[in-house]
Amino acid sequence: MAEPYLRVENLQKQFGPFIALGGVDLEIYPGEVHALLGDNGAGKSTLIKTLAGVHQPSGGQIYVEGKPVNFRSPRDASSAGIGTVYQDLALNQLMSITRNFFMGREIKGPLGTLKMDEMNKIAHDEMLKIGIDFSDPTQAVGTMSGGQRQTLAIARAIYFGARVLILDEPTSALGQKQQMEVLKTIKRVRARGDIGIIFITHNEIHSKLVADRFTFLALGKVIGSGTLQELADEDIRKLMAGGAEMADLEQELAAI
Amino acid sequence: MADRSESDRLQQETWLQRTIRRPEIGSFTVMIVIIIALSMASNGKAFNALGLKNNIAIIAQYGIIATGAAMLMIAGEFDLSIGSMIGFAGMSMAMMLKWGLPFGLGEATPFLAFFITLAMTLSIGWVIGTVVVRSGLSSFIVTLAFLFFMRGVTEVSFRLINQSTQISGLPDYKETSWFADLLGGEVFGWFYDLWFALGGNLNRRGEQWVDGFDARFLWWLIIAGGAYFILSRTQIGNWIYATGDNKESARANGVPVNRVKVGLFMFTAFCATMFAACQVFDTNTSDAAKGNLQELFAIAIAVVGGTLMTGGFGSIIGVVFGAITVGLVANAVFFIPTIDGAWFRVFLGGILLAAVFANERIRKRITGGI
Numbered sequence: 080m081a082e083p084y085l086r087v088e089n090l091q092k093q094f095g096p097f098i099a100l101g102g103v104d105l106e107i108y109p110g111e112v113h114a115l116l117g118d119n120g121a122g123k124s125t126l127i128k129t130l131a132g133v134h135q136p137s138g139g140q141i142y143v144e145g146k147p148v149n150f151r152s153p154r155d156a157s158s159a160g161i162g163t164v165y166q167d168l169a170l171n172q173l174m175s176i177t178r179n180f181f182m183g184r185e186i187k188g189p190l191g192t193l194k195m196d197e198m199n200k201i202a203h204d205e206m207l208k209i210g211i212d213f214s215d216p217t218q219a220v221g222t223m224s225g226g227q228r229q230t231l232a233i234a235r236a237i238y239f240g241a242r243v244l245i246l247d248e249p250t251s252a253l254g255q256k257q258q259m260e261v262l263k264t265i266k267r268v269r270a271r272g273d274i275g276i277i278f279i280t281h282n283e284i285h286s287k288l289v290a291d292r293f294t295f296l297a298l299g300k301v302i303g304s305g306t307l308q309e310l311a312d313e314d315i316r317k318l319m320a321g322g323a324e325m326a327d328l329e330q331e332l333a334a335i
Numbered sequence: 336m337a338d339r340s341e342s343d344r345l346q347q348e349t350w351l352q353r354t355i356r357r358p359e360i361g362s363f364t365v366m367i368v369i370i371i372a373l374s375m376a377s378n379g380k381a382f383n384a385l386g387l388k389n390n391i392a393i394i395a396q397y398g399i400i401a402t403g404a405a406m407l408m409i410a411g412e413f414d415l416s417i418g419s420m421i422g423f424a425g426m427s428m429a430m431m432l433k434w435g436l437p438f439g440l441g442e443a444t445p446f447l448a449f450f451i452t453l454a455m456t457l458s459i460g461w462v463i464g465t466v467v468v469r470s471g472l473s474s475f476i477v478t479l480a481f482l483f484f485m486r487g488v489t490e491v492s493f494r495l496i497n498q499s500t501q502i503s504g505l506p507d508y509k510e511t512s513w514f515a516d517l518l519g520g521e522v523f524g525w526f527y528d529l530w531f532a533l534g535g536n537l538n539r540r541g542e543q544w545v546d547g548f549d550a551r552f553l554w555w556l557i558i559a560g561g562a563y564f565i566l567s568r569t570q571i572g573n574w575i576y577a578t579g580d581n582k583e584s585a586r587a588n589g590v591p592v593n594r595v596k597v598g599l600f601m602f603t604a605f606c607a608t609m610f611a612a613c614q615v616f617d618t619n620t621s622d623a624a625k626g627n628l629q630e631l632f633a634i635a636i637a638v639v640g641g642t643l644m645t646g647g648f649g650s651i652i653g654v655v656f657g658a659i660t661v662g663l664v665a666n667a668v669f670f671i672p673t674i675d676g677a678w679f680r681v682f683l684g685g686i687l688l689a690a691v692f693a694n695e696r697i698r699k700r701i702t703g704g705i
């Protein structure tokens with residue numbers, strides 16, 4: 080097997096006395112989708128925020144291409160190739176697609192002028208590569224659908240050098256059709272072969288549709304992991320429920 | 336079906352459809368109506384040689400500060416200290432011209448008086464901006480504090496140093512200083528010369544009547560032109576929009592949100608200083624009440640011009656239309672003596688309210704609400 084682009088060893092994160100992450104291991108390979116699953120409060124967002132440089136880990140080590148790294152800011156993480164697409168997407172609704180695409184990283188000509196034509200073309204082409212053909216990149220983001228906005232945020236992260244793309248519940252706030260759009264986008268990014276994707280979701284079906292590898296978190300710890308081949312459907316369902324047996328849950332519910 | 340793509344869904348709009356969807360269309364329409372109404376009601380006097388000059392003078396005054404207010408509003412903040420800043424800057428310049436440089440450093444030239452004042456107002460703008468971004472308090476309340484503070488400082492300084500809250504009878508520096516002439520003199524003389532050559536612009540004795548516009552016309556064009564260029568064509572413009580739209584996402588993408596805001600508070604201070612400088616060198620006077628309420632006109636004009644109160648969106652061209660509209664109506668009483676001047680405020684209140692509703696509609700349309 081190829082070397083993982085990103086490796087996490089025994090990662091810990093405490094908020095005061097509260098142990099949000101109690102020693103997590105994770106490996107992200109290029110060209111693979113790694114589904115990160117777990118109940119609300121399991122620590123998924125804390126894990127990716129630590130990978131994205133938002134939180135400093137309390138213990139453990141992150142390696143990028145085998146070398147230990149310390150991210151002191153989101154900027155450190157993104158220059159190391161970790162591109163994060165948060166749930167709120169960090170998009171500005173009133174601004175155009177192009178202006179959002181290059182927000183904070185504009186292409187400048189003389190006197191700080193924007194190379195608008197070049198930027199329009201890049202924004203259009205990059206989004207086309209992963210699936211949407213917008214003829215008018217001057218359109219405001221506010222008029223785009225949720226799925227299209229995801230695509231924009233993903234295309235932006237890739238264009239600016241993401242080698243690991245972190246998607247925090249990209250499908251959770253969307254309707255059926257748009258969820259499929261996002262899954263297609265994920266597949267297209269995967270097909271490039273050079274980018275590893277961390278896909279956080281609640282949805283077992285979605286994860287099985289696109290993921291190559293799974294990690295299940297519960298109460299800040301990894302309770303199971305493996306490739307799609309290694310894990311049986313039954314395991315996945317059980318691990319999704321935080322390790323509980325379906326039958327137990329049924330009994331608990333019946334007792335109320 | 337399967338080969339349809341996203342780009343096919345965008346309806347091709349005609350030039351006319353695009354035009355009427357522009358955010359400036361409302362202020363443009365109101366402006367045209369006002370120009371026509373005023374021409375008719377004043378029998379053309381509002382736009383004869385002198386009428387045009389006087390109208391442009393007040394339009395340019397409004398335009399200068401409304402540009403600053405609009406830029407800041409697009410970045411999501413307000414500045415209520417503009418009017419007091421005008422009073423302070425005017426006081427500072429006039430006082431230096433009359434009483435010499437501070438600390439007994441000798442006579443002040445117009446050049447020195449202006450730049451020392453500008454250094455002070457920009458510093459105050461920096462302080463206001465820094466307080467706002469550091470404290471996270473609403474700029475409304477912080478700048479309201481500076482509204483009182485600066486007006487008070489202006490009055491107290493006048494009384495302490497000058498024993499009176501006004502200065503008049505300064506020498507006409509325009510005669511001796513090119514710099515004073517640049518701020519308080521006349522510009523675009525060729526326009527009136529041409530008008531005269533074509534047989535108009537005549538006074539009762541048949542001589543050339545008006546020689547040029549007030550210099551503030553040129554300054555307004557420079558400030559509005561610069562603001563337009565920055566907003567639409569530069570990286571800083573993109574940062575201003577991003578900051579006002581959603582500052583968290585701007586920050587997450589590396590936009591220096593705080594620096595943008597502080598810079599724009601300094602820009603409104605600059606606009607207020609230009610307003611004051613043009614006034615001081617034009618009239619050779621100053622008093623403690625100068626600029627009173629101007630911050631509210633500036634904000635009203637920015638809103639009439641299509642700037643969103645919530646930030647992230649606005650148009651300098653719309654603000655130009657807004658300044659023309661409000662300036663013309665403010666001056667209308669001079670050309671139509673039969674009307675009561677207070678109608679101006681009735682009108683302003685009315686279009687302000689209409690503009691707020693129109694802007695809200697535009698915001699909803701862009702964000703997909705309608």
Ligand SMILES: Nc1ncnc2c1ncn2[C@@H]1O[C@H](COP(=O)(O)OP(=O)(O)O)[C@@H](O)[C@H]1O
Nearest residue numbers: 094097099117118119120121122123124125126
């Ligand atoms: N900044 C914080 N300070 C204190 N506790 C936090 C903080 N962020 C997250 N937590 C806690 O850590 C736990 C894990 O949260 P999170 O990572 O958001 O879970 P998930 O994304 O899996 O739903 C939760 O119990 C949450 O309350």
Ligand SMILES: [Mg+2]
Nearest residue numbers: 120123124125
């Ligand atoms: Mg979460």
